[in-house]
Amino acid sequence: MADTDINRLKIVLVEKKRTAKWLAGELGKDPATVSKWCTNKAQPAIETFRKIAETLDVDVKDLLCSTK
Structure with missing residues (x-):
């Protein structure tokens, strides 16, 4: 399970340039x-996830990989 990506931070940073x-x-x-x-x-x-979401102007859920 250690190989599972938990956050999408890298993707969101690219999307936000x-x-x-x-x-x-x-x-x-x-x-x-x-x-x-x-x-x-x-x-x-x-x-910190909340601060990141505010800084990038996204919902905190956008920073996490979905479990469903």
């Missing part, structure tokens, strides 16, 4: 941390 480095700057996070989120090697905290 933004980079992980830009998002890191907006959130005040280390670019390496955001890179790990984009590759699903790590996951942001639930509160």
Whole structure:
């Protein structure tokens, strides 16, 4: 199950024409941390998902892979 992508962050960034480095700057996070989120090697905290959604102007559900 570790191979399963939990978030769609990389896809949403491409759709919004933004980079992980830009998002890191907006959130005040280390670019390496955001890179790990984009590759699903790590996951942001639930509160951070909300901040990411607000920053990218998307619903938080758009950042997650559907379970159905």
